[in-house]
Amino acid sequence: MNSKRMTFSYILSFALVILVWKVAAMGVSSPVLPPPEEALHAFVASASTMVFWKHFGISAYRVIVSILVAWCLAFPAGIIIGYSRRIDMVLSPMIFMTYPIPKVVLLPVILLLFGLGDFSKIILIGIILFFQILVATRDGVKSIDEKYYDSLLSMGATDWDIIREVVFPAALPHSFTALRITTGTAISVLFFVESFATTSGLGYMIMDSWARAAYTEIFVGIIGMSILGLALYETFRYLERKVCPWRANEVDKQDEESTATSVTHILSRIIIYAHMIKFSHTVFALPFALASLVLVWRIAPLDSNTVFWVIMAMVGSRSAAMGFNRYADAAIDSKNERTAVRELPAGTISRHDVVIFIVLSSLLFVVSAAMLSLLCFWLSFPVLFILFFYSYTKRFTWLSHIILGFGISLVPMAVWVAVAGTLSSRIAVLSLFLMTYIAGFDILYSCQDIDFDRQEKLYSIPAVFGIQNALRASTFLHIVSVLFLASLYWIFALHPVFLVFVVVIAVLFFVEHRLVKPNDLTKINVAFYHINSIISVLLFVAILAGELLRGVL
């Protein structure tokens, strides 16, 4: 995985953990399982105290020293056992016989021999890691291809030459992989040895909070341990790449292979799906929902749960709609050069998987709606219908652009219904802005596909009326949309600063329309798309500023 994908997968898994945690916390609804935001808040507060870092530092010291000592002993031993048949014959049976025995049971003996201090803790963690590294190194040496030995022997190499030039470098990555994989074990044992007879370390912190029934603090300790584990894991990964540069590609490959059986597999699939549904688009559609929340705030109180479920509903509905769109259009997409690389036509994911994805996303949407209110729950079904229906409109009407805009323009009204429980003609103006804004852009985008659409007998304004007219229609829609936007100033009595933002947005529209010419569509590209994201963020900022400054100045 490259670093960008890695960062992305970290962010995604973090989001996933938070989501599951949040749901669980709401389900359990007990102080034992505080909601994630509370735990994170407590963690941040803790992280600014010396006490926390003292515990963290001591835990880190114990586990790092254990790792270093274990590696320094196990790696050379593994090399010797792996290389020398005779020593292997004597020692391996012993190692393999004792391998399955959990070394933790040695704890009482170690405590009796070495006392209750850090030394005992380091020895216990060290012993456990020692065997893991030893076995991995030995097996690594055993797996070296004979031809490397032969090749060196033919040049007159001695045993020492072979160990130095072949065995050592070949075994090194195996020992690093073992280190990486045993990080989890190391941290578990660390927790175990810190859970008694000590007054320092993250393990102690957790147990102490438990004894005091300070449930949120337990999670501070847990988060601390997770961070320690992750930091170690990433360090080993980094070292493996740095120390074994010839393996840099293999480490990646391995990662991808091992994903087949692990959580990261699911994550990498999620990344593909996220790509499919253009998750980033959802992020850029979020400002519409947030802006609506700001406006509805005035008439109804907001709490963090509502905000959370609104965002979830947004993610669910967007994902379901985009997934369905890809599903319904797979056959069409595969014929169009521009879209043939999309995940479904390209075969990166199967139709079967997409259906599951659509079902899960829809479920997230419906459940989120249900969490908001019963009315929302019932309304979620017609909304889903409209979102799915859009995918087929291209096949019979050039109004498809408007339908798309209409689908997205449901966001402000939906938020209003969710929070205030009713509809309002005032918020409908924001919806009208969105509808004209999105429809206008969809027309621009579909100019790129004019030839294809005509050939496939698909309906779009450019395909039916020609590019020139399409550009005019788009310009018209955008002028109307700026007017709708501006009118919000009076409708909601916003602060005049709002109008400043409206002017900026209008200028951006203007720039975009200047860039596109009937004979030159090449400017409808990534930059264009970024300007759109900026506009959607600006919309949110405009409304937020207009609302917050209202009455202040």
Added chain:
Amino acid sequence: MIHVESLHKEFDSGSLQVLNDVNFSVDDGESMAIIGPSGCGKTTLLYILAGLTGHVTGTVMVDGNSLKGPSRDTAFILQDFGLLPWKTVWQNVCLGMKLRGVSRKDQQITAESLLEGLGLAGHRGYYPTRLSGGEKQRVAIARALALKPKILLMDEPFSSLDTFSREKLQNTLLEIRKLNQLTMIIVTHSIEEAVFLGNKIMVMSQRPAQVKAIVANPKAGHPSYRSEDTFFAMCRKIREMMEET
């Protein structure tokens, strides 16, 4: 000169007979191609000549001395080249010199001129996984030549290459041999390769391998030979011999 007489080799304590009474000799500066069905014992024979496989019966003499282990004058290029994946091209080429205690400065001079000559100058920092088959083979050749051997043993050196790179490298090998006056033994399963590269072609039988015939092929040694009628005639002759039982 290499002289082999009534050589026998068995594996698995006698239950698997691989070489059965093999006799041949190769003069200094001569090149011999060994061809035979796969599994007959060609690689085993090369391992014996490289001093890597012992426990044989019969005589193996190199320059008048009986062989007892790897020799400084012999370089062996294994099938699949045996390049170390954790060493760069440069480190791989210097490896043999390093083992023999050649000074760093001399290593540098030798490696530089070899890489230059084999068109690998731009690849010195690459790891083998990044190289194509032909490039790997050239690195292996450079590593062997760096030891300034008199005898070069090669096990199916070009079998994994495409026709174009194979012929190019075969030509390179001819030049190298002439330049360094190498004695060469090449194992191959390609008839064309055997005829193109071997002054002598040793045809072997199914396992346990016996020498079916040693055919003189005096015209080998020039790139233009490949398109001559005598070349095709020789190929036909070898093919017939191999098909005989």
